[in-house]
Amino acid sequence: MSWASRIATAAGRGAVRLVPADRRDWAEAVWAEAHEVPTGWPRLAWRAGGLGLIAEEGQMARTIGSWLLFAVAAGAAAWGAWPGSPVSHAAPVQGGIIITLALLVCLPLLTRLVLGSPANRAARWLRAGFYVAILAVMPAQTAIRLFLGADPRSGIDRHVFDVIQGPGVPGTVSGSSGWAGEIAILVFTGCSLVVLLALTARRTPVAPATLAIGAGAGLMLGVAMYAISPLGLNVKFPDRPWLHGSAADTVGTLAWILLFGAPLVAGALAGRRCSVEDDPAKAAVAQIWQGIAAGVVSGGVGAAFVTVLGAGTTALMVSSAWVRDLLYHGQHVTASAVYGRELYASQDVPAYFLLLFVFPFIGLIMGLIGTGIANPNPRLPDGGRPGGPPGPGAPEPLPAPPDGGRHVDAEEPTVLAGGADARPTSPTPVLAHH
Amino acid sequence: MGSRSEFSPQTLAVLAALSGQASAWQHGYALARETGLKSGTLYPILIRLADRGLVEACWQDEPTPGRPRRHLYRLSAAGLASATTALAEAELAAAERAATTARPGADPRRRRGVAAPVVP
Numbered sequence: 404m405s406w407a408s409r410i411a412t413a414a415g416r417g418a419v420r421l422v423p424a425d426r427r428d429w430a431e432a433v434w435a436e437a438h439e440v441p442t443g444w445p446r447l448a449w450r451a452g453g454l455g456l457i458a459e460e461g462q463m464a465r466t467i468g469s470w471l472l473f474a475v476a477a478g479a480a481a482w483g484a485w486p487g488s489p490v491s492h493a494a495p496v497q498g499g500i501i502i503t504l505a506l507l508v509c510l511p512l513l514t515r516l517v518l519g520s521p522a523n524r525a526a527r528w529l530r531a532g533f534y535v536a537i538l539a540v541m542p543a544q545t546a547i548r549l550f551l552g553a554d555p556r557s558g559i560d561r562h563v564f565d566v567i568q569g570p571g572v573p574g575t576v577s578g579s580s581g582w583a584g585e586i587a588i589l590v591f592t593g594c595s596l597v598v599l600l601a602l603t604a605r606r607t608p609v610a611p612a613t614l615a616i617g618a619g620a621g622l623m624l625g626v627a628m629y630a631i632s633p634l635g636l637n638v639k640f641p642d643r644p645w646l647h648g649s650a651a652d653t654v655g656t657l658a659w660i661l662l663f664g665a666p667l668v669a670g671a672l673a674g675r676r677c678s679v680e681d682d683p684a685k686a687a688v689a690q691i692w693q694g695i696a697a698g699v700v701s702g703g704v705g706a707a708f709v710t711v712l713g714a715g716t717t718a719l720m721v722s723s724a725w726v727r728d729l730l731y732h733g734q735h736v737t738a739s740a741v742y743g744r745e746l747y748a749s750q751d752v753p754a755y756f757l758l759l760f761v762f763p764f765i766g767l768i769m770g771l772i773g774t775g776i777a778n779p780n781p782r783l784p785d786g787g788r789p790g791g792p793p794g795p796g797a798p799e800p801l802p803a804p805p806d807g808g809r810h811v812d813a814e815e816p817t818v819l820a821g822g823a824d825a826r827p828t829s830p831t832p833v834l835a836h837h
Numbered sequence: 838m839g840s841r842s843e844f845s846p847q848t849l850a851v852l853a854a855l856s857g858q859a860s861a862w863q864h865g866y867a868l869a870r871e872t873g874l875k876s877g878t879l880y881p882i883l884i885r886l887a888d889r890g891l892v893e894a895c896w897q898d899e900p901t902p903g904r905p906r907r908h909l910y911r912l913s914a915a916g917l918a919s920a921t922t923a924l925a926e927a928e929l930a931a932a933e934r935a936a937t938t939a940r941p942g943a944d945p946r947r948r949r950g951v952a953a954p955v956v957p
Contacts (some may be wrong), residue, residue: 426884428894429880429884429908432865432880433865433876435905435906435907436864436865436866436908438905440866448876449866449869449875449876451877452875452877452878452880453876453877453880455877456877456880456881
């Protein structure tokens with residue numbers, strides 16, 4: 404065997420490992436059969452076909468496409484977010500960008516090793532959406548920091564700046580956020596990413612419908628939150644250019660209702676849709692798990708949505724005159740007043756990142772409550788009820804009717820997993836089609 | 838008018854090659870030579886047929902010394918029935934097409950797949 408043939412054989416064996424285990428035989432078959440093909444171009448063409456098969460069966464096109472798309476998006480986001488050299492706080496910002504990109508690359512790989520790849524299409528879409536959110540926020544953050552760090556030299560803006568920010572050195576770019584703020588944002592981002600990756604991994608038994616329900620509820624929450632806080636998260640002096648008077652109160656009330664109600668309903672729906680065949684104890688655990696997951700996803704999506712749109716709107720406002728005109732169109736607001744609002748909004752943007760921690764936590768609790776409301780009497784593994792002493796266990800099954808029919812009071816089977824012979828070994832949820 | 842076959846012409850060629858020696862195990866390269874298909878076309882077809890239970894596959898028991906074991910293929914019982922039906926339908930459809938195109942007075946544009954103009 405020539406050295407070229409040896410290299411080709413070794414490369415082929417390595418490439419075959421990219422194919423899922425249940426398809427590996429076929430890839431190996433093409434490679435083995437190459438020995439029967441005449442040497443030269445025919446064998447080369449045969450092996451090229453084998454590589455095509457490996458690429459197709461290994462879903463490499465999708466994987467490579469995803470990584471390429473991510474590389475382009477990450478490059479664009481980093482280019483847009485990278486601060487120029489005159490900025491004194493450039494080091495923390497640059498460090499934050501590099502660490503964020505490293506987290507986006509490394510955490511999915513680590514999660515894949517421990518918990519497996521994304522479980523389904525809903526999981527992939529959710530991950531993609533979160534990645535887009537993180538990448539979109541990066542340039543917005545930099546634009547806001549540059550605005551906050553650039554002190555006006557003189558005039559009324561200088562006075563407004565001193566009133567809002569405190570006295571600084573006129574005409575300098577002092578930088579408003581150091582490493583402390585950057586680390587806090589990185590921690591919130593990293594924790595949210597870990598939770599999201601874990602919830603969407605294959606070995607985490609979260610059903611696709613749970614993710615979809617949670618994401619839908621989260622989007623509603625995010626829209627309401629953005630409507631009520633489009634320019635920074637300032638509860639005391641909110642700036643709502645689009646909402647006035649009773650409309651603002653109504654939307655504000657709706658946002659509060661959705662903050663607690665959306666994960667509650669999502670948890671209830673996700674819990675109700677889930678069941679495990681023939682095992683009430685496992686079903687109860689799976690329902691609780693689905694409810695919690697739906698609530699967390701709901702809160703996380705809502706927080707990510709309002710963070711991206713809020714930070715993006717604020718960044719556009721401080722950097723584009725047409726956005727300022729759009730926001731305050733028809734309002735008699737002086738230039739210094741607009742500048743003051745920009746400063747307030749920019750200062751309040753970091754508070755959005757706090758929502759990435761607070762909302763999923765609220766979602767967790769409300770999702771759990773929602774599951775409890777939807778399934779008021781879940782059977783625990785010891786046969787008892789939650790909050791009480793262990794019960795006597797499940798009742799004895801009724802004897803089979805003599806005519807081979809069904810008991811009159813027998814409950815309808817809520818869910819059947821793949822027919823009568825399906826026996827799940829783990830509390831993996833199965834979706835009911837109600 | 839013949840019904841449209843559920844198999845592509847390439848798949849029909851593979852089924853025809855396999856049904857030629859229905860009970861015998863065949864190699865991938867032999868099938869490729871007989872059908873004229875490249876490996877990148879042949880093996881995906883074999884995979885889909887095996888997924889549908891129409892083709893059985895196994896590894897050679899005793900490989901030739903110095904050569905790796907080969908993968909072998911043959912039609913299953915369901916595959917043989919399906920292949921027989923599909924090949925018969927394809928033959929019938931081909932005969933109908935030939936009869937249509939050979940009919941005197943047939944619109945030559947229809948032969949080329951161009952729709953004839955609507956006459957009011």
